[in-house]
Amino acid sequence: MATGCAQIRDSKLTFEHTKHAYLGFMYVSPSYRDQSFNSKLIKELINCSKSRGIFDFYLDVYANNDSAIKAYEKVGFKPALLEMKLCLDQLNA
Template identity: 50%
Template sequence: MITREATAQDLEILSTFEQGIVSAERPFNSTLIDGEIHYYDLNEFIQSSDATLIVVEDHDEIIASGYALIKNSEKDYNKFKNYAYLGFMYVKPEYRGKGINKIITDELISWAKSRDVSEVRLDVYAENESAVKAYEKAGFEPHLLTMRLKP
């Protein structure tokens, strides 16, 4: 398996990964609208100097993806001015449980460190126990829980 930066030629398969993410998240988020949803501007991640979008290939087949985006802290009381936000973490179902998510997070964290970014964050649904465990295994720890009420 190899990791590499995504290119515009990868956008078709990456858009199917995006819909896979939406499908996986629907049971955890009743606020999502029906139909096709686009969370990401994947082309922007490919072109931006403040982002990297990587893919994992196995025998010339793209099997996984993830991105890191440098964001401003927006809070002057934080110890860091910017942080790397990770997202678009997707592994094809038949490749799950083989440590590929860890390969992706390690690569994205390394990219962030190479840009002198010391804080890395991501969002995961608290009820998504397998994803929470995977991120904890990669060294992440819970930080803040967003709660909602539909009056």
């Protein structure tokens, strides 16, 4: 149906917070999408992390995964870092 985890990590020294939760392995089976499972799962992960004193949350999502981006934005996530890629194999083709 749905899966995900919140991993408590040390934050970069440049951040104001010392720890954060990284949300990963987020997945909702296709037949359960558009039924708020992702939102419910994220809210549970956030509540669990908050009970451990964590109030900052991060996740990664592929730039072309529009449905996942919309799902994360629904619960309040906003872009914070843009990772860029250059693939030389594609340039030489």
